[in-house]
Amino acid sequence: MPASPMTAPRARLKTLALACSALAAVLAITAGHALAQVKTADVIIHGGTIYTGADQPPFVGDVALLGDKIVYVGPSAKGFTAKRTIEAKGMVVAPGLIDAHTHPDTYIRSADPAVRVNAPWLAQGVSTIIIGVDGGGTPDVKDDQAKLEQQKIGTNVVSYVGFGAIRTRVLQNDARAPTPEELERMKAMVAKGMCEGAVGFSTGLFYAPQSFAKTEEVIALAKEAAKRGGIYDTHQRDESDYTIGVLNSVKETIRIGREAGMPVHFAHLKALGIDVQGQAPAIVDLINQARASGMEVNADQYPWLASGSSLEASLVPRWAVDGGYAAMIKRFDDPATMDKIRMEMRENLRRRGGPDAILLTAFDVPWSGKTLTAMAKEWNVEPIEAAVRILRQARTKGGIASFNMAEPDVELIMKQPWVVTSSDGSDGHPRQYATMPEKYLVYVKQKHVIDLANFIRHSTGLTADIFKLDRRGYLKPGYFADVVVFDPNTYAPKADYVHPRELSVGVQELFVNGEAAIDMGKITGALPGRGLKHMPTPGTCA
């Protein structure tokens, strides 16, 4: 533009504007013919080691961003001018990481925007999280995502419609089968969720009241998601030997996918508890067989030896929670029933490796950060009595980290080409704050179980493929500008089981939809996250 348009007469300004837009049109046409024209970008990330998220070796080069999109990925962006250039020599430049299984409500649903930035995930380099897992996802996907977008959040979210949410609405917490009419109502809710953008149908058949459902009920509902292009995601009925055993549970999951006609995704795949440790090879075999038969089957996994759960879910038999928490407490009050419950709780505690293997993780209670053994000693009671005492006091204060996975199982599962990273991040377990760098530090740098390229591919592109995310998970022109820049020498977890709420370190830049959520190592406070919607199969929604 010529200088000083303020002094120019109005008519001349108009002519100039016309001339400018004509020139712009010519430029656009010549750019289309790939002539060397200067193109604009907001940001150029220069000279980093680029992992595109695809199954290809890294290379040194540039990434350019404009608005919410990536406009260049390659050896040199010298054809671009940018408002800002970030020197990334020696840094890893990758798609923003995607966390396949999360419990982030404390953060993304907080009233405080400083909490809604979702710092635990940002600091790990995560730009997209999957919510509504374990059967928890509301069928009101559209309203829920609209609310999150309106309040604004730091990371993108992808939603499931969940079995637990639906079954509780129709059958409350009861241990019975639905009537045909109730089943129809539940089917309509799955359809609604899918039509509003859910990526699939999630279940948590381990948990009451979902555990009360027979396989056929789950298949009938899963079909509603299958029709609309959804996937079946499950915290399976048994990851241990509580009921049907982990191998039968894997078979049940595959059967649900096969009969409903949809891809299957195992949440946080593992062999849990001393009785099934060492069964990862058999689990992997079953899944490989299903894949060889042409089914789409995959899984996510967190890189920790302790699971995160609650005293109720891990120790109390399911029949004792029929009807919900109040009904359970009533059964505790009946001495004969309590004797039976206590016997089964003892067996479940053995399965979980005993009271030393149970770390109590709820915040702001006398038992915070202590093992069940320590708490029993302090109260001078048996470990089971200590657990019952906690269960009686408050339903939400029974969080635990339960040390019950074996290292060889974790490593074997991690190496499978169909396993992606998830945190299962929930309050009180360091996995919420540290999963991604933990996997990098322990399994890439220290143990060499996988390499850096594998870590990135299995936390970005492969994950985006499984969840059918539109233009996410890869560094490619035209894709959304979710990009992380981290220092491979300093990227590390800070949280551990004793201090689970420490932010991870080493992420220098994190762009979410083109906005810097982390800049020069600091969380900016920006809230650029969006609700990502899956497009249902055309013609399947009214």
Ligand SMILES: [Zn+2]
């Ligand atoms: Zn789960």
